[in-house]
Amino acid sequence: MASFSLSDLEATIRERARSGDPDSWTAKLFATGMDKAAQKLGEEAVETVIAAVKGDTKAVISESADLLYHWLVVLAIAGVSLEDVLGELEQRTGRSGVAEKASRSQPG
Numbered sequence: 001m002a003s004f005s006l007s008d009l010e011a012t013i014r015e016r017a018r019s020g021d022p023d024s025w026t027a028k029l030f031a032t033g034m035d036k037a038a039q040k041l042g043e044e045a046v047e048t049v050i051a052a053v054k055g056d057t058k059a060v061i062s063e064s065a066d067l068l069y070h071w072l073v074v075l076a077i078a079g080v081s082l083e084d085v086l087g088e089l090e091q092r093t094g095r096s097g098v099a100e101k102a103s104r105s106q107p108g
């Protein structure tokens, strides 16, 4: 089990964004803004999908790592914390996705 934490990566991203370091990809993404960061997130999502459909396990892992990193960058630019998303997921715990979808189509 990896000891790496998404929360630590979120903290690193915030620190690198503030640094303005010209060698920092994170700082570059923050400087170019949401459109570019969101575009990168979309590209990484598509690359992950392609790897999954191909059954390329190594690429699924690598592209998923790219995806999660760029997702955290987009969250940070959007002013949303990892904690906010985890809280939303926590609220959904134990609620079947099928039942939730069905409840959305109920009138009223």
Ligand SMILES: N=c1c2ncn([C@@H]3O[C@H](COP(=O)(O)OP(=O)(O)OP(=O)(O)O)[C@@H](O)[C@H]3O)c2ncn1[C@@H]1O[C@H](COP(=O)(O)O)[C@@H](O)[C@H]1O
Pocket: 009, 012, 013, 016, 023, 024, 025, 026, 027, 065, 066, 069
């Ligand atoms: N996890 C990552 C991470 N994952 C991907 N990337 C960078 O994201 C960039 C874009 O990735 P792409 O795969 O799209 O690369 P590309 O050059 O566009 O190539 P194509 O696939 O489009 O052909 C590359 O420069 C990657 O190095 C990352 N950059 C940084 N981090 C983390 O953020 C920390 C701070 O990084 P800096 O901000 O760069 O100091 C690092 O220590 C890491 O922990």
